[in-house]
Amino acid sequence: MLLSLSLHLATTDNISSLFNGRIEAAVLRLDRIDRRISGNKLFKLKYYLQHAIGSNKKGIISFGGAWSNHLLAVAAACRQSGLESIGIIRGEEPRELSSTLIDAKQLGMQLIYISRHDYRDKKVPSIDGVEQYLVVPEGGYGLEGARGAAEILDLAPGRFTHYCCAVGTGTTMAGLVNGVHDDQQVVGINVMKNKGLEEEIARLVSGKRANRALIHDYHFGGYAKHSPELLAFMNDLYEKTHVPTDIVYTGKLLYAVCDLASKDYFPEGSKVLIIHSGGLQGNRSLPEGALTFGWE
Numbered sequence: 001m002l003l004s005l006s007l008h009l010a011t012t013d014n015i016s017s018l019f020n021g022r023i024e025a026a027v028l029r030l031d032r033i034d035r036r037i038s039g040n041k042l043f044k045l046k047y048y049l050q051h052a053i054g055s056n057k058k059g060i061i062s063f064g065g066a067w068s069n070h071l072l073a074v075a076a077a078c079r080q081s082g083l084e085s086i087g088i089i090r091g092e093e094p095r096e097l098s099s100t101l102i103d104a105k106q107l108g109m110q111l112i113y114i115s116r117h118d119y120r121d122k123k124v125p126s127i128d129g130v131e132q133y134l135v136v137p138e139g140g141y142g143l144e145g146a147r148g149a150a151e152i153l154d155l156a157p158g159r160f161t162h163y164c165c166a167v168g169t170g171t172t173m174a175g176l177v178n179g180v181h182d183d184q185q186v187v188g189i190n191v192m193k194n195k196g197l198e199e200e201i202a203r204l205v206s207g208k209r210a211n212r213a214l215i216h217d218y219h220f221g222g223y224a225k226h227s228p229e230l231l232a233f234m235n236d237l238y239e240k241t242h243v244p245t246d247i248v249y250t251g252k253l254l255y256a257v258c259d260l261a262s263k264d265y266f267p268e269g270s271k272v273l274i275i276h277s278g279g280l281q282g283n284r285s286l287p288e289g290a291l292t293f294g295w296e
């Protein structure tokens with residue numbers, strides 16, 4: 001690793017008690033590794049960072065919204081690796097910066113705002129010396145991202161029948177699919193209404209691997225949308241297990257796993273590993289008091 005991070009902090013929490021012994025379930029707490037290079041982002045960025053350094057780039061340019069876990073991770077990882085970073089932000093510069101963008105800026109990230117239209121095309125604005133930067137797709141989507149994500153499996157304690165993850169760009173899910181054995185299943189929970197996701201994932205999966213299921217029933221209205229029911233679930237989960245989750249990804253993931261288990265989706269005796277992909281910093285977008293736990 002280029003980054004001096006403590007991977008051993010990613011311990012697992014056994015939450016089998018939630019399932020009355022029908023299945024075994026554990027949460028791989030990637031969120032414990034680093035507060036800013038959070039969860040899966042650390043793994044997805046690894047080979048992009050190597051690429052940038054190996055090809056003598058000055059830094060990395062990437063894309064995100066105001067509460068982007070990815071941009072904050074890019075800012076922090078670049079800072080640690082001696083690279084510069086530029087964040088391209090969707091929309092106009094707000095009068096008040098989000099806590100995420102304030103942090104990114106403090107880590108040395110240069111923020112550039114582009115119109116929603118240009119953002120859709122992922123247009124890199126014409127900045128002086130732009131060719132000296134490696135452009136990393138939004139969310140770290142791509143083969144290099146998936147290659148790094150497969151290494152999440154090195155932290156799994158033993159063998160599981162199912163690996164469950166939240167899905168944004170699908171890069172993490174693709175990495176897991178590439179990394180598990182044929183008799184193991186990867187279950188991805190789509191947190192958006194994006195139906196083109198299956199193709200995006202297929203593009204990153206090597207060969208014709210079929211051991212995956214992408215589930216579209218738990219987006220709660222769309223990306224970053226949430227309901228009182230979701231918040232209540234997250235608070236309840238924290239009370240029972242001390243596992244904190246975020247409103248965009250891992251809250252929906254845990255909700256989905258619990259709901260699927262209640263419908264006997266996982267055969268009796270399954271060993272389920274739930275990947276906690278971090279993102280807790282994004283909860284700062286909520287009004288104070290909405291959650292009973294903080295950003296640990």
Ligand SMILES: *Cc1c(COP(=O)(O)O)cnc(C)c1O
Pocket residue numbers: 039040041069070139166167168169170171172173246249250277278279280
């Ligand atoms: C970015 C992110 C994801 C989505 O990962 P993809 O590889 O883009 O699917 C999941 N969980 C958290 C907490 C994230 O920040």
